[in-house]
Amino acid sequence: MTAGLVRPDAGDVRVGGVSLFARHDAVTAQLGAVLEGSRNLYWRLTVRENLEYWGAMRRLSMRGARRRADELLELVGLTDRARNTVQTLSRGMQQKVALCQALMHRPHVLLLDEPTLGLDLESGEGIKRVVRQLAQEGTAVLLTTHQLDVAQELSDRVAMIRKGRLVLEGATADVLARYSQPVLTVMAARPWPADVAVRLAGLPAVVTGADTLSVDLADDRGSTLYEVLERLNPHPLLKIERHQADLAQVFQEVMGEGLRDAAATPAAALSAVPVREGGMAP
Amino acid sequence: MMGLFIAEWRRMVVEAVRYPLDTVSGMVTLFMLFVGLFFGARYITQSPVGGGRLDTVVLGYAVWMLMMAATSDMGWQIQNEAQNGTLEQVMLVPWSSRLVFLVRGMMAIVAFLVPCAVIIAGLLAITHAHFVWTPLALVPMGLVLATAWGLGLLVASLGLLIKRVGQMMQIIQFLLLFVIIAPIAVLAGLGWHLVAMLVPLTAQVTLLRDLLNGVAVTRWVWLEAVVNFAVTMIAGLVLFGGADRLARRRGILGHY
Numbered sequence: 001m002t003a004g005l006v007r008p009d010a011g012d013v014r015v016g017g018v019s020l021f022a023r024h025d026a027v028t029a030q031l032g033a034v035l036e037g038s039r040n041l042y043w044r045l046t047v048r049e050n051l052e053y054w055g056a057m058r059r060l061s062m063r064g065a066r067r068r069a070d071e072l073l074e075l076v077g078l079t080d081r082a083r084n085t086v087q088t089l090s091r092g093m094q095q096k097v098a099l100c101q102a103l104m105h106r107p108h109v110l111l112l113d114e115p116t117l118g119l120d121l122e123s124g125e126g127i128k129r130v131v132r133q134l135a136q137e138g139t140a141v142l143l144t145t146h147q148l149d150v151a152q153e154l155s156d157r158v159a160m161i162r163k164g165r166l167v168l169e170g171a172t173a174d175v176l177a178r179y180s181q182p183v184l185t186v187m188a189a190r191p192w193p194a195d196v197a198v199r200l201a202g203l204p205a206v207v208t209g210a211d212t213l214s215v216d217l218a219d220d221r222g223s224t225l226y227e228v229l230e231r232l233n234p235h236p237l238l239k240i241e242r243h244q245a246d247l248a249q250v251f252q253e254v255m256g257e258g259l260r261d262a263a264a265t266p267a268a269a270l271s272a273v274p275v276r277e278g279g280m281a282p
Numbered sequence: 283m284m285g286l287f288i289a290e291w292r293r294m295v296v297e298a299v300r301y302p303l304d305t306v307s308g309m310v311t312l313f314m315l316f317v318g319l320f321f322g323a324r325y326i327t328q329s330p331v332g333g334g335r336l337d338t339v340v341l342g343y344a345v346w347m348l349m350m351a352a353t354s355d356m357g358w359q360i361q362n363e364a365q366n367g368t369l370e371q372v373m374l375v376p377w378s379s380r381l382v383f384l385v386r387g388m389m390a391i392v393a394f395l396v397p398c399a400v401i402i403a404g405l406l407a408i409t410h411a412h413f414v415w416t417p418l419a420l421v422p423m424g425l426v427l428a429t430a431w432g433l434g435l436l437v438a439s440l441g442l443l444i445k446r447v448g449q450m451m452q453i454i455q456f457l458l459l460f461v462i463i464a465p466i467a468v469l470a471g472l473g474w475h476l477v478a479m480l481v482p483l484t485a486q487v488t489l490l491r492d493l494l495n496g497v498a499v500t501r502w503v504w505l506e507a508v509v510n511f512a513v514t515m516i517a518g519l520v521l522f523g524g525a526d527r528l529a530r531r532r533g534i535l536g537h538y
Binding site: 003005006024025026028029031033035037038040042044049052053054057058059060061085 | 301370375530531
């Protein structure tokens with residue numbers, strides 16, 4: 001819908017204040033999109049032929065398209081594959097070429113749908129590196145994915161949509177902080193002594209495993225951890241870490257809230273929409 | 283705009299040249315189909331095909347091939363692109379989809395001219411027929427191709443909505459064959475004139491055939507040919523625009 005391939009029943013998509021549905025050609029000239037799967041390229045054409053074709057289709061001159069194709073192939077490290085037909089490339093390479101075709105006309109807004117799905121580690125990292133670079137250079141990147149680790153890693157802002165409704169939206173760091181709990185986990189190097197619970201009596205600490213315990217900092221005035229450590233001394237410790245929610249946990253929380261909100265509604269799919277803000281005009 | 287033409291031209295030529303077996307097998311199929319029809323009909327009827335007017339038979343077949351290239355190419359392209367997934371990217375370029383598919387239709391015809399000429403040369407060689415070409419025939423020939431182009435847009439409109447147009451293309455092949463054979467445009471009476479104006483290509487084919495055969499062409503046939511072209515092209519443009527909007531509203535552009 002943000003690309004204009006689906007027309008909404010109501011509402012609008014605006015880029016730089018201009019309506020996509022009122023001025024389709026002007027706005028799509030500002031958009032680049034990599035759609036999910038291998039749906040972006042002509043498999044019988046070579047990498048270079050594809051890029052030159054899509055460049056010309058986006059109003060670049062043939063010379064300009066050729067020059068831009070060279071730049072982009074260098075960016076994604078596929079210069080030596082320029083003469084190969086797309087069907088002979090690996091899935092990861094095809095995805096990089098698909099990204100290049102979306103960037104041929106230097107769009108202000110880049111739409112990425114599951115850009116790293118099904119890719120090997122190296123290809124996935126390559127795509128993420130390019131996305132980060134584009135965002136740093138001022139391209140607004142709207143990435144939709146069900147891979148929440150990718151969303152968390154790449155996004156400045158994140159949104160979750162359930163059944164077509166926005167159920168969560170905010171700066172990624174703020175969202176993660178909101179769903180993190182004021183709890184410390186203390187991990188010992190070997191199992192706790194038998195009297196550990198007695199030693200911790202009166203403190204907001206609970207033994208959660210043979211070698212782990214959690215400390216509730218909800219009412220902490222700054223000294224709770226030190227008091228706990230003093231009582232555990234001299235038992236060897238391995239690690240102390242504060243609870244930090246990840247997007248997968250946020251997703252589960254939001255899904256849980258949704259199920260509680262609408263008991264009669266079946267579980268709905270959620271998609272995380274990380275947004276990296278860049279050069280798009282307000 | 284020129285970039286759009288060049289890009290589509292290059293894509294078509296590259297695909298045709300890179301996979302010559304596809305191109306050549308398509309040409310051989312069309313050639314063999316004619317040979318089968320021609321010699322089969324002569325064997326069964328034990329009489330000359332086309333009442334001895336072999337040039338008319340070959341010409342009709344040539345026009346049918348060009349019409350097929352213009353109409354079916356649009357339908358097949360949309361089906362293939364929906365299947366391969368490039369259709370959505372095509373709909374994302376900053377040109378109107380109508381213009382993109384018009385250019386594609388035109389390039390399909392231009393790209394088919396050379397294979398078509400080779401097939402016709404082969405047909406003339408085996409039938410010993412020959413054409414007497416008159417420059418005046420360029421106008422009806424242009425009208426035939428331009429109308430087929432509009433018809434291609436109509437097929438493409440359906441392709442956008444239903445994607446699988448294979449069966450429909452089979453039916454259209456036979457309808458086009460009927461259009462070439464049926465002399466609707468020369469039938470007397472206002473009703474038949476209206477039919478000739480509305481059924482795509484009937485008048486244009488008659489006009490072309492009569493001009494090349496040296497038959498006197500009435501003003502009615504000229505009028506029918508021009509009106510028929512205009513009606514088909516406008517219907518194609520309007521319906522394609524409507525199909526595009528409907529497909530986007532229903533969210534089925536990417537469906538296959």
